[in-house]
Amino acid sequence: MIRGVRGATTIEKDEPEIIFSEITKLVQEIVTANNIQPEDISSVVISTTTDIKSAFPAKAVRSLEGWQYVPTMCTHEIDVPGALPMCMRVLMHVNTEVHQKDIQHIYLNNAVSLRPDLVK
Template identity: 75%
Template sequence: MIRGIRGATTIEANLPEMIYIETAQLVEEIVEKNKIQPEDIVSVVITTTPDVNTAFPAKAVRTLEGWQFVPTMCMHEMNVPGSLPLCIRVLMHVNTDIPQKDIQHIYLNGAVVLRPDLVK
């Protein structure tokens, strides 16, 4: 069965190294908490707020060991006034038998305000 796993994080500044570090940390925590292997991942959609534009977050994912064949795509979120700035969001589609209620969605840094009901 395919499940969607969500996650988000924020960066302090629109710098490539911050984008890469925080994206990799977010993705690694999603797979660790949900006990996922790269070969179980169908695809990863990564979005950023429009103020994150100095690097492709998908590059950070492709450089992780075992992830070179995982399809990834980057795009921008809607530019909604007052939305959380400098935010990177991930939607990972995964083959898993984990019940939907047991999926652990991961929110890091300033992104914990997006879904406080899911932050453990």
């Protein structure tokens, strides 16, 4: 069965090093919390708010050991007034037998405000 695993984080500044560091941290926390192996991932979609434009977060994810064949892409979120700025979101499609209610969605930094019901 394929399940969606969500996560989000924010950055303080639109700089490639910060983008790569924070998206790597987020993805690693998602896979650790859910015991996910790269070969179990069908695809990863990373979205950013429109104020993030200095680097592709997917580049950092594809550079993780064992992730070079994981289909990964980036897109921009809808630019809604009042939305959380400097935010990167991840939707990972994973082959798993884990029940939907048991999936661990990860929200870091200021992104915890997006889904306080899922933050532990």
